[in-house]
Amino acid sequence: MAVRDHLRTLRMAAWLGWQIESNWARPLLFLLYSFIRPIAATLILVIMYLIIKQDVASDPALFSYVYLGATFYMFVSGVVFGITYVIHEDREHYQTLRNIYIAPMSLYVYVIGRAAGKTALAALAVVISLVFGIAALGLPFDPLMVDWPLFAAAMLLGLACLTALGLALAGVSLLTAKHSTSINEGVGGFVYLFCGAVFPITVLPVWGQAIGLMIPVTYWLELVRRSLYPGEGIEVLGGLQGFGDGTILAFLAISTMAFTALSLAMFRYADRIARRKGKLDMITTY
Numbered sequence: 001m002a003v004r005d006h007l008r009t010l011r012m013a014a015w016l017g018w019q020i021e022s023n024w025a026r027p028l029l030f031l032l033y034s035f036i037r038p039i040a041a042t043l044i045l046v047i048m049y050l051i052i053k054q055d056v057a058s059d060p061a062l063f064s065y066v067y068l069g070a071t072f073y074m075f076v077s078g079v080v081f082g083i084t085y086v087i088h089e090d091r092e093h094y095q096t097l098r099n100i101y102i103a104p105m106s107l108y109v110y111v112i113g114r115a116a117g118k119t120a121l122a123a124l125a126v127v128i129s130l131v132f133g134i135a136a137l138g139l140p141f142d143p144l145m146v147d148w149p150l151f152a153a154a155m156l157l158g159l160a161c162l163t164a165l166g167l168a169l170a171g172v173s174l175l176t177a178k179h180s181t182s183i184n185e186g187v188g189g190f191v192y193l194f195c196g197a198v199f200p201i202t203v204l205p206v207w208g209q210a211i212g213l214m215i216p217v218t219y220w221l222e223l224v225r226r227s228l229y230p231g232e233g234i235e236v237l238g239g240l241q242g243f244g245d246g247t248i249l250a251f252l253a254i255s256t257m258a259f260t261a262l263s264l265a266m267f268r269y270a271d272r273i274a275r276r277k278g279k280l281d282m283i284t285t286y
Contacts, residue, residue, distance in 0.1 A: 020114075068228065069225070073198075164256065174271060195221060201238065
């Protein structure tokens with residue numbers, strides 16, 4: 001019965017989140033925006049790459065490394081920021097957070113469900129960017145060469161890790177005012193810098209590489225690249241060439257479980273403090 005209730009909560013919260021994400025514009029205009037935005041975002045990085053390297057064909061492995069990292073990093077903003085922004089929206093904008101608390105459902109499931117719309121848009125943006133890269137930019141891709149089981153396992157663990165990070169920052173948002181958005185963006189920038197999203201972590205100083213190896217996102221992006229381009233030389237760029245796919249998958253699984261436990265503890269602690277200090281209906285009015 002509990003599982004059925006959680007699934008119903010997840011479904012209804014996801015439906016609500018999608019309505020909120022898409023009802024500000026006409027469907028065709030929203031769809032056009034959904035196509036143009038990821039392409040524009042990836043083109044910025046491509047132009048930067050071309051200025052530095054001058055030619056994509058000169059180093060296709062490096063171009064694939066950079067393009068895939070930037071593309072799949074869209075999930076970080078979609079999942080992590082999608083979860084954390086639910087707290088701000090329901091408390092400040094819609095002023096319904098206190099009602100959600102007294103409703104007979106799991107707050108965790110509701111928050112994750114509400115962010116499902118942003119996650120779906122992030123997945124659409126990733127697919128659009130990949131298709132655009134293959135069709136317009138010459139990004140090499142052979143679906144018969146892809147290690148699909150490894151890709152599926154990496155995506156499952158990666159999304160679980162990003163969900164855990166989102167719940168941790170959602171707990172922080174419970175205790176902060178509207179400017180908690182800046183905290184979320186700061187964390188996103190920190191992860192972007194140290195996880196090897198657009199450049200190998202080997203270019204970082206030793207202490208920077210140590211930080212990168214403690215972030216589960218580093219292992220997730222590495223596995224995504226390796227699974228989509230097995231045997232294409234892309235595995236020698238990320239600084240993890242000394243580890244096999246199974247070892248990196250184990251690192252990702254262990255770090256994701258540890259991170260999930262830590263994030264749940266942070267959220268529960270922030271939840272208790274927010275209830276005690278009456279921050280569940282705190283409105284900053286700016």
